[in-house]
Amino acid sequence: MTDQMTAQKEQASAWFRTLRDEIVAAFEALEDSQVDGPFSAEPAGRFEVTETTRQSDDGSDAGGGLMSVMRGGRVFEKVGVNVSTVYGTLGKPAQQAMAARGVPGIEEDPRFWASGISLVAHMQNPHSPAVHMNTRMFWTPGAWWFGGGSDLNPCIEYDEDTAHFHDVQKQHLDPHGEALYPELKAWADEYFYVPHRGRARGVGGIFMDDRNTGDWAADFALTQDIGRAFLPAFLPITEKRRDTPWDEADRDTQLVHRGLYAEYNLVYDRGTKFGLATGHDANAVLMSLPPLAKWV
Template sequence: MQQPKVRGIIDKVFRQMFENTCQVLEEIDSKKFTEQTWIHDKNGIWTSGENSEDTIYVDRALSNGNVFEKVGVNYVAIKGKLPPGMTLQKSGALATLEADQITGDKSISYFATGSSFVIHPYNPMIPTAHVNYRYFQIGDDSQPSYWWFGGGADLTPAYLFEEDAVHFHQVHKGVCDQYDPSYYPRFKKCCDEYFYIPHRHESRGIGGIFFDDLNDGNTQELLSFVTDCTKAFVPAYIPIVERRKDMTFTKENKYWQRLVHGRYVEFILSSDRGLRFGLASGMVNPQSVFNCMPSTANWEYDDQPAPGSQEAMLREVLKNPREWL
């Protein structure tokens, strides 16, 4: 496979997304993020410390804000070696069989970079949002054996406003359509299928776009596409925050939001393949996982909403994903 002229560009793109989106969230909330950097110690355990040439790993957190109850943010640019015999598909990396054939039974070099946000607003009328984009390559820097882009953005509302869903999807469709009219329907379907909780028989949220193992076509076009995706999240999500942040809500609305948060936790712990791969490979610090969890969550036995209620309407959409456009 032709070597992509990507590393050294895409890590800067993701760092720019990280900084710009944090700045926008701070401006809305009027509260600042805290920051923690991490390195591997001699035993391969994550420990707090200054980043090195091989490892840039930054977590940021905003808790108990004026608009956001909790925001977990992460930026990574890291190179190292995969554990010998790691099977990428089975461990959750979503890579193809071709990538697994390259890794085999030996330890092999990799480079990975990406940025992710999980945003849990205080007002239950604002949806939780997730955005993550990443680049991964296997093999030596001078001639990677295999590489791909992955990521996407999606919404998890507690209360469904159709105009918000349409807006979020429309912004992402606009980016996709600039490059390939097949992208949006393809990536929207992938999003619905990936962010699904099997034991609940329902989606985690109302979708967005999601792709992985994206490496077919012109490398520079793919780089431009992913760059534009990183820029699309703020205009897709922030107008929704502005529209809903001052709406009134009840204690009952807040409790329902905590039930939705419970579903979010269930997905991360039981169904998120990317998390399994990150922990198995040592690329993900468990503290980053906890950082993206909601600060409050509830579970209730057989939590059936009242027929005809807003909560029941949302639950129906989660069980039967809709086409928003």
Template sequence: MQNPTSADIQRVRDFLVDLQTRICTALEQQERAGGGQAEFIIDDWKRPEGGGGRSRVLQNGTVIEKGGVMFSHINISKLPASATERHPNIAGAKAQAMGVSLVIHPTNPNVPTSHANVRLFVAKKEGQEPIWWFGGGFDLTPFYPNDEDVLTWHQTAQNLCAPFGDEIYAEHKKWCDDYFYLKHRDEQRGVGGLFFDDLNQWDFETCFKYIQAVGNGYLDAILPIFQRNQNKPYSEAQREFQLYRRGRYVEYNLVYDRGTLFGLQTGGRIESILVSMPPLAGWSYRPEWDADSAEKKLTDYYLKPQNWLQKLNQA
């Protein structure tokens, strides 16, 4: 397996820094298109152990209620359990990890919450060759979904996967469905997308091109969804349902999300780790909705893993 050089790692870092900037610029343009003026604030930080990052956060916008687009490149002197349970051979190794991770919580319940992440991990244990892999993906968590948005999201995912093999979209879509699952609720977090980890099945350059495609594909997928939905009217009841469903997002991130666990176990910067949390969320005791309501359709239809491209292209 080809090991990345310091120049390779720098190229990945350069891409990630640029990706963060381009995503923030595009989302600020959507904010302004909806009549808002909020911008991403920049917060640079360093870790005592080595490395640091740039957090960019937009709050209280007209279109985006809260959004965090985070870049980090950290050094780790001893890997935690969250990183070594799948790789016990590198327990205690030194490592570096870099990535861009984002969660965008829109104001309008008709616009889904979205998440994306691309990252590189390199570990080196004394007397052993370095071990590296890429990870990432993007997923969509709607409150009042429609078929056009789901099709846009998954068609973009399939298109970007196609140059890397006919099977990649199906494999990484299934991985996403399996990963973003709330076991205690027996419920998907959203309508899925792509998820992958431990990606080193190709040479380093091909793997790098894939995470570039995924990172760039996020904007291709989410911007049309914002444009179609951000100016739709909504009721107070729909807003309350949005907050209720955001509670599921909080449950998932605190109980299951590997990135959250990794950050906490490596002594990460808490504000950056928990920036994915929505500004407001709600919990209700055994809420009920009419059988033919949009709220009921979310859980009974859209939150069921299925072949969206086949279903919606045939509709």
């Protein structure tokens, strides 16, 4: 590994941590600003921060990160913002999965390094949509790439919220090429589709994986703008919907939709499968699951 790649990995890892800090601060400020609604008398939510670790098969240290989770807040019923940097050697199933995706040389030299941020928010108000966001960098001796995106998951849909979320994504992607937003939107529509239910888990967003154009700086800049788009895309929707009156029928709709979300993450999500298969902290990997859900 070259000194340049070492510096680039450190730069990417530091950026993911910076983005994490900005989002955590913004979410706690949102909790502080909540003064109306059925949960306004509750104490403002705060993140509980736990260090996570990953151990290799021989028990040696293989990196880790921070798991930040807020439960039972005024606005957020459960939200997690995780950041990690892990490394080591991929096991056979992970090697085979990477080789099937076209990663060169992974079965001959299965060393890897990965860093990223992952966020999932489940809201108190059924009219306020759940949301997911992640960005990451992955390295093996044969290749490096970036991935990530964000998608909105309302149980009660509002067309203007969907339009706002997508418009902000487009604004942040257009400087990297106007063909990029339609491409990543279509990718998200395909990736977040739930085949056994015959529907998407939400109203989409943007998604990319295996991003390596050969220009590391350009691909990293794109990844940063995907991260920068998140707060302006999501916060205005939450601020608008958090005080909307709701009843038990709305809550029931929310819990059933969360069941769909849980099904997707446990059956199809690539990040969940990778995290569990490579020995990362299971609580951090499964942070995305909602606090309550139901099935009809």
